Amino acid sequence: MEYYKKDSGILLAVDCIIFGFNGESLEVLLIKRDFEPERNKWSLMGGFVQPNESPEESASRVLKKLTGLENVYMEQCSVFGEPKREPNDRVISICYFALIDTQQYKHILSDDYEAKWFPLQQHPTLIFDHEQMIASAQHRLRMKAALYPILFELLPEKFTIPQIAALYEGVYNIELDKRNFSRKLLSSGLIIKLQEKDKENSKKGAFYFKLNTAIYKEKIMSFLRYLPSWGLET
Amino acid sequence: MEYYKKDSGILLAVDCIIFGFNGESLEVLLIKRDFEPERNKWSLMGGFVQPNESPEESASRVLKKLTGLENVYMEQCSVFGEPKREPNDRVISICYFALIDTQQYKHILSDDYEAKWFPLQQHPTLIFDHEQMIASAQHRLRMKAALYPILFELLPEKFTIPQIAALYEGVYNIELDKRNFSRKLLSSGLIIKLQEKDKENSKKGAFYFKLNTAIYKEKIMSFLRYLPSWGLET
DNA sequence: TCAAAAGTGTTGGCATTACACCCATGC
DNA sequence: GCATGGGTGTAATGCCAACACTTTTGA
Structure with missing residues (x-):
C-alpha cells in the first residue's frame, strides 16, 4: 500500500x-x-x-x-x-x-x-x-x-517544394528523388501553388506554395487511421 | 535566469x-x-x-x-x-x-x-x-x-494468426480481412509455423505459430527507416 | 450434409519507383 | 549556348484490397 x-x-x-x-x-x-x-x-x-x-x-x-x-x-x-x-x-x-x-x-x-x-x-x-x-x-x-505532416510547422508561410524536400532529407537523413517527392506532395492536396517564384536558390526559380490549412488540420487530426505495415523493408 | x-x-x-x-x-x-x-x-x-x-x-x-x-x-x-x-x-x-x-x-x-x-x-x-x-x-x-510489430508482446509463446488478427482489430477498433492479413503476416517472415493446431476455437483448427525473434528484434530495432506517407486516405 | 472458420488463388487497380526528357534562366 | 536546378511524362514494379473458392472438421 x-x-x-x-x-x-x-x-x-x-x-x-x-x-x-x-x-x-x-x-x-x-x-x-x-x-x-x-x-x-x-x-x-x-x-x-x-x-x-x-x-x-x-x-x-x-x-x-x-x-x-x-x-x-x-x-x-x-x-x-x-x-x-x-x-x-x-x-x-x-x-x-x-x-x-x-x-x-x-x-x-x-x-x-x-x-x-x-x-x-x-x-x-x-x-x-x-x-x-x-x-x-x-x-x-x-x-x-x-x-502526420507536422514538418510543415517548420516551414514559413510560403515555401517551395525543394525546401520541403530538404527538410525531410534533414529529418530522416536520407536522399529523396525530388521529382517523385514533388508529385506526391502535389497530389496530397496539402499545398496550394502561388504565382510567385523563389529565384534565390536556382536560375529557373521554384514556385512558392502555401499550406492548405483545411486539409492539413484534417490530416493532423485523423488519429485513428494508421494501420500496420511493419517496416518490412530490410 | x-x-x-x-x-x-x-x-x-x-x-x-x-x-x-x-x-x-x-x-x-x-x-x-x-x-x-x-x-x-x-x-x-x-x-x-x-x-x-x-x-x-x-x-x-x-x-x-x-x-x-x-x-x-x-x-x-x-x-x-x-x-x-x-x-x-x-x-x-x-x-x-x-x-x-x-x-x-x-x-x-x-x-x-x-x-x-x-x-x-x-x-x-x-x-x-x-x-x-x-x-x-x-x-x-x-x-x-x-x-513496429510490438503487439507481439501481447501474445503468448505460441499463437494463431486469427488471434493476432483479433488483437489488431481490438487495438485499432476495425475489422480486417483475415485472409489478406494472414498472407501479409506470413510474408513478413516474422512468424514461424508450428505443427500443432489450436482446435478450441474452430472446427478446422488454426495452426500455431511462434515468433521469429531474430527478425522481430531487427524490426523492433530499426528505428530509422520510416518514411512519410501522410495518411493520404480520406 | 451442412455450417463455420481457416486458408489459398487470382485479379485489377493504385501507389511508388526509376529514369528519360523538357523548361527556364543566369552566366 | 550551356550548365543548373525545377519540373512533367511514362513505363515497370510491387503491393494490396476484394472476393471466389477450397479445405477441414464438429455437430
Whole structure:
C-alpha cells in the first residue's frame, strides 16, 4: 500500500529541444549555460516547473523566454529521471520538442542567453543527458512525421517544394528523388501553388506554395487511421 | 535566469496502463483504490517515484507489485501535470503502458488489490484524469504498433494468426480481412509455423505459430527507416 | 450434409519507383 | 549556348484490397 508523502526532494524540470529549419538544413537551438553546475557548457534550454503551472506551460514559458515566440508547435516527448543524471540534486526532466522556422525568427532570440543554432548532426558536446534528449526527440519527430505532416510547422508561410524536400532529407537523413517527392506532395492536396517564384536558390526559380490549412488540420487530426505495415523493408 | 530551489511541493508519481490480450479482445487492468481520496473508486495502478529510483524502475515496481511480473514490455507515454488534477496535492504523473498476455498470467494478480480486467471500450468511470491517460496510451500504442510489430508482446509463446488478427482489430477498433492479413503476416517472415493446431476455437483448427525473434528484434530495432506517407486516405 | 472458420488463388487497380526528357534562366 | 536546378511524362514494379473458392472438421 502506498501513502502520500510530502517533500520527496525531487525537483521537476522541463527541457526544450528546439528544432529549426533555415530553408536548407535542420538545426537545434542550444544555449551556453550561465549558472552552476556546468556553467559555460552547452545545453538545452530548460527551467523548473512552478507550483501553479502545468509542465506544458513551463515549456512554453521557457521557450518564450529564449525566443520570444508563443503559440509554437510543441510536443511532449520523453522524461529523463535517472537518480544521478545531475550531480547535485535529484532533478527529473520532461522534454518537449518545438518546431520553428528559423528564417523568420532568427532576430528575436533573447540577449539574456548566449544561444546559437547548430546543425543537428554537428552540435557541441552537451551536459548531462542532453544528447540523449535530442536523440529521443529526433526519434519522436521522425515517428510523428511519418504519420502526420507536422514538418510543415517548420516551414514559413510560403515555401517551395525543394525546401520541403530538404527538410525531410534533414529529418530522416536520407536522399529523396525530388521529382517523385514533388508529385506526391502535389497530389496530397496539402499545398496550394502561388504565382510567385523563389529565384534565390536556382536560375529557373521554384514556385512558392502555401499550406492548405483545411486539409492539413484534417490530416493532423485523423488519429485513428494508421494501420500496420511493419517496416518490412530490410 | 533560473535558480535551483528545494522542496517544490510537487510530488512525482507513475501510473501504469496495463494492456492485456486474452486471445479474443483487448483489456485494461484496473484496481479499486483502497485509500483516500476517492477510496473505492476504479483507477489505474500507480505509485510514487522514490528518491533512489528512476521513473522506469518505479513503473516496473508498481507493475510487479500488482501482477508479480518482471521484464514486461513497458513504455513511457505522456505526463499529466495540470496543477489541479488531484484535489489535495500537486501530483505530476508519468504514464507507462505495459503489454501482457492475460491468459498466461491471469492467476498471479496480487490479492492485496481488488484488480479486474475490463474490455478497453467498456471500463467503469475512473478517478482524476485516468481516462485521458488510457486514451493517450492507446493512441501511443496505435502509433507505435503502426511502425513496429510490438503487439507481439501481447501474445503468448505460441499463437494463431486469427488471434493476432483479433488483437489488431481490438487495438485499432476495425475489422480486417483475415485472409489478406494472414498472407501479409506470413510474408513478413516474422512468424514461424508450428505443427500443432489450436482446435478450441474452430472446427478446422488454426495452426500455431511462434515468433521469429531474430527478425522481430531487427524490426523492433530499426528505428530509422520510416518514411512519410501522410495518411493520404480520406 | 451442412455450417463455420481457416486458408489459398487470382485479379485489377493504385501507389511508388526509376529514369528519360523538357523548361527556364543566369552566366 | 550551356550548365543548373525545377519540373512533367511514362513505363515497370510491387503491393494490396476484394472476393471466389477450397479445405477441414464438429455437430
